[in-house]
Amino acid sequence: MRVPKTLPVHLLGIAIVAAVGLSACGSTSTSSAAGVQLSLVAYSTPQAAYEQIISAFNATTQGKKITFTQSYGASGDQSRAVVAGLDADYVAFSLEPDVTRLVKANLVAADWNTSKYAGNVTDSVVVLVVRKGNPKNIKGWADLTKPGIEVITANPFTSGGARWNVMAAYGQVIKGGGTQADGVAYLNALFANVPVQDDSARKSLQTFTSGKGDVLLAYENEAIFAQQNGQDIDYVVPDSTILIENPSAVTTSSKHPEQAKAFLDFVLSPTAQTIFAKNGYRPVIDGITSPYDFPTPSGLFTIADLGGWTDVSKNFFDPKGSIMADVETKIGVSVG
Amino acid sequence: MADATVTLPRSTPRRRGGVASLNTGTAFGVGIATLWLSLLILVPLGAVVWRAQRDGLGSFWDAVTTPQAVAAIRLTVVCALLVAVVNAVLGTLIAWVLVRDDFHGKRLVDAIIDLPFALPTIVAGLVLLTLYGVHSPVGLELAYTRAGVVVALLFVTLPFVVRTVQPVLREFDGEMEQAAASLGASSFTIFRRIVLPNLLPAISAGTALAFARAISEFGATVLIAGNLPVASVHIFTQIETDNTVGAAAVATVLLVIALIVLIGLDLLQRWAARHA
Amino acid sequence: MPKYALRSVALGYLTLLVGVPVGLIFWRTFEHGLKPVIDSLTDPSVLHAFRVTAIVALWAVLLNTVFGVGVAVLLVRHRFPGRRLLSVLVDLPIAVSPVVVGLALILVYGRHAPIGGWLTDHGVKVIFAYPGMVLATMFVSLPLVVREVAPVLEEIGIEQEQAAWTLGANRLQTFRRVTLPAIRWALAYGVVLTLARSLGEYGAVAVVSGRLIGKTQTATLVVEERFQNFDQGTAYAVSVTLALVAIVVLILINVLRPKEHT
Numbered sequence: 001m002r003v004p005k006t007l008p009v010h011l012l013g014i015a016i017v018a019a020v021g022l023s024a025c026g027s028t029s030t031s032s033a034a035g036v037q038l039s040l041v042a043y044s045t046p047q048a049a050y051e052q053i054i055s056a057f058n059a060t061t062q063g064k065k066i067t068f069t070q071s072y073g074a075s076g077d078q079s080r081a082v083v084a085g086l087d088a089d090y091v092a093f094s095l096e097p098d099v100t101r102l103v104k105a106n107l108v109a110a111d112w113n114t115s116k117y118a119g120n121v122t123d124s125v126v127v128l129v130v131r132k133g134n135p136k137n138i139k140g141w142a143d144l145t146k147p148g149i150e151v152i153t154a155n156p157f158t159s160g161g162a163r164w165n166v167m168a169a170y171g172q173v174i175k176g177g178g179t180q181a182d183g184v185a186y187l188n189a190l191f192a193n194v195p196v197q198d199d200s201a202r203k204s205l206q207t208f209t210s211g212k213g214d215v216l217l218a219y220e221n222e223a224i225f226a227q228q229n230g231q232d233i234d235y236v237v238p239d240s241t242i243l244i245e246n247p248s249a250v251t252t253s254s255k256h257p258e259q260a261k262a263f264l265d266f267v268l269s270p271t272a273q274t275i276f277a278k279n280g281y282r283p284v285i286d287g288i289t290s291p292y293d294f295p296t297p298s299g300l301f302t303i304a305d306l307g308g309w310t311d312v313s314k315n316f317f318d319p320k321g322s323i324m325a326d327v328e329t330k331i332g333v334s335v336g
Numbered sequence: 337m338a339d340a341t342v343t344l345p346r347s348t349p350r351r352r353g354g355v356a357s358l359n360t361g362t363a364f365g366v367g368i369a370t371l372w373l374s375l376l377i378l379v380p381l382g383a384v385v386w387r388a389q390r391d392g393l394g395s396f397w398d399a400v401t402t403p404q405a406v407a408a409i410r411l412t413v414v415c416a417l418l419v420a421v422v423n424a425v426l427g428t429l430i431a432w433v434l435v436r437d438d439f440h441g442k443r444l445v446d447a448i449i450d451l452p453f454a455l456p457t458i459v460a461g462l463v464l465l466t467l468y469g470v471h472s473p474v475g476l477e478l479a480y481t482r483a484g485v486v487v488a489l490l491f492v493t494l495p496f497v498v499r500t501v502q503p504v505l506r507e508f509d510g511e512m513e514q515a516a517a518s519l520g521a522s523s524f525t526i527f528r529r530i531v532l533p534n535l536l537p538a539i540s541a542g543t544a545l546a547f548a549r550a551i552s553e554f555g556a557t558v559l560i561a562g563n564l565p566v567a568s569v570h571i572f573t574q575i576e577t578d579n580t581v582g583a584a585a586v587a588t589v590l591l592v593i594a595l596i597v598l599i600g601l602d603l604l605q606r607w608a609a610r611h612a
Numbered sequence: 613m614p615k616y617a618l619r620s621v622a623l624g625y626l627t628l629l630v631g632v633p634v635g636l637i638f639w640r641t642f643e644h645g646l647k648p649v650i651d652s653l654t655d656p657s658v659l660h661a662f663r664v665t666a667i668v669a670l671w672a673v674l675l676n677t678v679f680g681v682g683v684a685v686l687l688v689r690h691r692f693p694g695r696r697l698l699s700v701l702v703d704l705p706i707a708v709s710p711v712v713v714g715l716a717l718i719l720v721y722g723r724h725a726p727i728g729g730w731l732t733d734h735g736v737k738v739i740f741a742y743p744g745m746v747l748a749t750m751f752v753s754l755p756l757v758v759r760e761v762a763p764v765l766e767e768i769g770i771e772q773e774q775a776a777w778t779l780g781a782n783r784l785q786t787f788r789r790v791t792l793p794a795i796r797w798a799l800a801y802g803v804v805l806t807l808a809r810s811l812g813e814y815g816a817v818a819v820v821s822g823r824l825i826g827k828t829q830t831a832t833l834v835v836e837e838r839f840q841n842f843d844q845g846t847a848y849a850v851s852v853t854l855a856l857v858a859i860v861v862l863i864l865i866n867v868l869r870p871k872e873h874t
Contacts, residue, residue: 039824044840071823072837076576085723085732086740086822101578158576196480196562199572202840203559211470212479229842319577329403333563361783362690366698369683373701376751379727380716381708387719426625433622437615445623447862448630454808454858455634456832457710457815459851462839463633474632491629503763523614548707554815555710568709575715587712594707598700 035065036256038263041082042092043075043160044202045222046122046246049279050092053272062262074200075160082107082251089260092121092248094160094201096309099247112249121267122221123282124244125237125297126168129208129216129223132232136214140238141172144215145189152213153194154204155333156317156324161201163317165217166324168242170316171306175240175299184323191327209233219244224280224292240299246281381591388584399585404565409589412567415482416550419489423546427497428539434498435505452494457555464488465559480562488556493546500542501535508534537605544601548594634855641848652846653853657826658834662853665831668742668817669810672749676806680757681799685791687758688765705754710815713751717744717820740822745830748816753809760802761795768794797869804865808858 042050050070057063071078071086079098082088083105091108093099099119102108113119130138136149144151154162169190173183196212198204201222208216209231216233223235248267250260266272273283277290306312316323389396399405434446452460464487469479478484508531516526554568561569567590574583641649652658687699705713721728721738731738738744772794776786792799814832821828829837831850839847 047837047841069827070825072825073818073823074576080575080578081740081822084718084739085728155573157573194563199558199569199576200840206840210465226842231842317577319574319579319582331563332407332565333404362686362692365682365686365690366692366694369679369686369698372679373698376747376754377701377705380713380720380751381704383719383725384712384716426622429618430622430626433619437619439619443863443866445626447859447866448626448634450805450808450862451630451634451855451859453805454812454862455637455855456812456835456851458832458836459637459812459847459855460633463637467633467636487629491633494629507767545703545706548703552707552709552712568711571709572711575711580715580719583712583715587709587715590709590712591704591707594704595700598703598707602696602700 035067036259037067037069038089038254038256038260039069039071039087040090040092040263041071041078041086041088043078043094043098043246044072044200045094045161045219045225046092046276046279046281047072048225049276049281052275052279053267056271056275057263057266060266063266066259066263074158076158087253088251089254089256090248090250090263092246094244094246095163096245096247096303097313098160099249100309102249102251107251107253108249109252113247117268117284118245119247119249120245120284121248121264122246122276123284124219124221124246124280125241125282125294125300126164126217126244127220127223127241128236128238129205129218129226130214130234130236132234134234134236138215138236140236141169141186141240144169145186145193149193149215150195150213151190151193151215151217152204152208153197153217154201155197155199155328157319157328158199159201159204161219161222162197162204162217164219164242164244166316167303167306167312169217171242171301172238172240172299174306175301184327187323187327188330191331194331197333220282220294221280228280237295237297239297240301241297243300243302245303384584385588385591387580388588391581395581396585396588399579399582400589402582404570405582405586408565408567408570409586409593411482411485411565412551412590413593415485415489415566416547418486419493419550420543420547422486422490423493423497424539424543427494427542427546428501428535431498431501431505435502449495449498452491457492457553458559460491461488461556461559464491464556468560479560480564482564484560484562485557485564485566488560489550489553492553492556493549496546496549497539497542500538500545504535504538533608536608540601540604540608544597547597551590551594637848637852637855640844641852644845648845649849649852652843652849655846657829658831658846658850660826661829661831661834661850664745664828665811665854668745668749668830669807671742671746672753672810673803673806675746676750676753676757677799677803680754680802680806681761681795684758684761684765685787688762689770702755702758705751708751710748710752710813711819713748713816714819717747717751717816721747739820740824740828742828744820745817745828748820749810749813752813752816753806756805756809757799757802760798760805764795764798765791797865800865801869804858804861807861811854811858 040050040054054068054070058066073081075094075098078091079093079101082091082102091099091102096113096119099108099112103110103112128138128144130136136143138144143149153165156162156166166187170183170187173186174180178186196207198207201218204216205218205222205226207213209226220235220237223233226233248264250257250264254260268285270285270288273285273288274290277283277288277292280292282294283290303309303312307315314322319325388399400409430449434442464484465479467474468476468484468487470477478487512530513526516530517523521529552568554572557566558569558572567586571583571586574580574586683698683702687695718739719725721731721744723729723732723739728738736743738747772790773786776790781789812832814836817830818833818836821830821833823829823833831854835847835850838844838850
């Protein structure tokens with residue numbers, strides 16, 4: 001078979017034309033956007049909710065002409081990306097320290113959490129996700145440290161969700177009258193039963209639904225999300241658990257601060273909070289009807305009860321010499 | 337992947353005579369190439385190394401000697417070495433079969449070799465996890481074990497040795513082998529004394545690349561490693577905990593190991609060429 | 613027969629390592645027929661992601677092709693101080709974890725870095741935009757063209773080029789009329805490998821793209837996003853499409869390449 005000698009050269013020519021052409025139409029489509037465009041940078045779990053909230057916002061008179069670019073990823077990654085220069089008008093993270101990072105970089109006002117809901121837009125609780133029908137008969141925290149039980153959680157050094165898990169596990173010991181040493185002993189026993197720690201909460205959910213483990217520590221809304229997607233799981237809300245609070249903020253670098261603030265206000269409106277509730281999040285405002293009965297555990301506690309994120313981050317999650325660094329070292333997992 | 341023996345001085349005097357000496361054209365070319373490589377590779381990697389020692393050499397040393405960092409580097413290097421050895425043997429064997437053997441569907445098999453290159457590594461990780469994870473349909477539960485990490489690495493490094501050995505083998509004519517056979521040498525002796533020495537530079541080049549790829553792989557191993565401390569996952573964890581200095585330090589160690597291996601094999605090739 | 617033994621070892625290894633896993637992806641993708649696959653592939657954000665991937669991959673291929681041939685010629689045809697170092701440097705990107713590539717590019721081209729800051733002041737956004745994604749993709753696929761072309765250049769020697777010079781051809785003419793035709797298949801193969809690698813790149817691009825849906829989200833980022841949201845159908849469909857593009861091009865090159873070795 002004889003082929004024209006110049007074939008690859010022609011291919012190269014076609015590639016040049018295609019690359020230039022594609023780039024050209026890429027730039028025209030972005031510049032043609034009219035009106036105000038807001039950039040939403042968020043952690044990964046509320047993606048479905050935010051997509052619905054944005055279309056509801058676009059239906060209001062205020063939000064009619066506002067378009068959005070959306071970016072979802074691991075909470076810490078997203079927070080770091082904003083510091084590194086990713087444009088953001090509205091940020092939503094899974095926990096406070098990721099906003100604090102932006103405050104330190106002068107990208108979010110220092111008084112962001114002085115609003116009525118302390119800067120939070122959604123709540124949730126840490127639950128115990130089990131296989132359909134609860135074959136291992138998991139009822140509470142005490143069952144997780146039994147021999148032969150496999151517990152799945154993400155790695156608290158990479159995942160915000162996992163930090164909530166750790167603080168729930170530790171806090172319920174304290175709440176039950178235990179000392180700090182008892183709490184640490186429980187964490188050691190718990191993590192001895194953890195065979196795999198993924199880097200994000202959503203990946204640990206995937207690991208669990210693919211068949212690994214007996215119990216998954218997760219947000220209540222993640223458990224509901226998995227059920228909505230037809231996964232064969234049940235979940236147990238323990239009597240004592242932590243209230244998860246997810247913060248959001250408007251950035252100071254925003255070119256459209258007015259519209260960004262309007263969006264944040266809308267996120268706290270009954271319409272948006274109802275959408276959150278439908279997606280399994282506990283609303284922060286009262287009087288929202290929801291398809292899920294969000295039971296309030298008798299022993300519900302908050303991160304403030306455990307000293308607040310600033311102290312907790314230092315004592316539990318500093319890569320050097322913290323409680324969790326110690327726990328992880330004992331089972332040979334990579335920390336800082 | 338083709339032969340990485342570009343700089344191999346197997347060139348005869350005839351060829352060397354034709355090589356251009358340092359002149360304006362060369363200098364211009366070298367300048368452009370250096371600038372390009374600098375902007376793309378040297379400056380960014382230099383920035384990583386620079387960041388690694390930002391807090392002084394002491395903290396660099398501390399970062400790479402934490403038990404986790406040592407465990408991560410050791411596990412990664414051991415797995416990568418294992419992967420390199422398996423690749424050297426089986427890669428050569430596959431190249432041999434693809435060049436010397438003939439069977440239906442050979443071209444398809446030939447095209448499949450590059451597939452691990454084309455699949456997004458994250459997909460490769462997912463599929464290997466489905467195949468060799470819990471409820472493994474083939475009955476091999478390798479996920480979250482060292483064996484699982486090695487399999488994932490073997491998958492992504494498959495093309496390197498095959499693609500470096502193949503062209504050399506194709507080029508290598510059977511005359512010497514026939515001569516040796518007519519003199520009564522056994523096929524093993526022929527392979528050991530005639531074929532292998534000629535393939536060695538290509539095998540070592542491919543193995544070096546496979547090793548280099550293996551110590552750096554992230555996407556395919558992140559899912560399958562579980563609690564095992566793989567170096568690139570360790571680096572990722574450091575970045576996640578805002579410890580870029582620690583991340584850069586471990587990355588620097590890996591870079592140095594890779595450089596040593598690449599340079600070492602380059603020297604080995606030169607030596608092999610001189611003694612071939 | 614040792615021949616059959618070798619063949620079965622090679623094929624058995626390939627089947628277990630590549631055949632079964634890749635077969636599994638295809639089976640998962642098409643187990644519910646073609647329609648869901650087409651539906652997921654025609655989703656606007658998926659289509660946009662394919663376009664982003666195409667733009668990034670084409671630019672990376674283009675620049676790496678031009679540069680790769682240049683470096684290969686330089687390495688084989690010229691002798692200069694630091695030549696061996698250059699040769700090792702070209703291989704180095706293979707040894708760099710994609711996570712580190714992302715970190716490195718942000719350290720240099722991020723908004724707070726000297727070079728990145730200067731570029732931002734002059735209106736050039738590198739990180740979280742196309743230039744950064746192209747840089748990351750070029751970084752990981754850099755060695756491929758060089759490593760394909762260089763050995764062929766070495767193999768063909770220099771006689772024909774010298775003959776062309778003797779006949780009065782200048783360097784460019786010689787390259788276009790003599791060298792290029794001789795290396796064309798190696799070059800084509802290198803280009804295809806670069807394309808394949810560019811299509812599949814995930815780790816480094818994930819860091820420098822900012823994952824803006826409908827803007828900088830590439831096909832591999834869609835795979836991750838959809839998989840995490842239990843939309844496995846789309847995740848597999850997009851992966852298979854990426855792999856198919858690469859396979860088709862690879863097979864095309866294999867079929868077109870003249871059978872006799874030149």
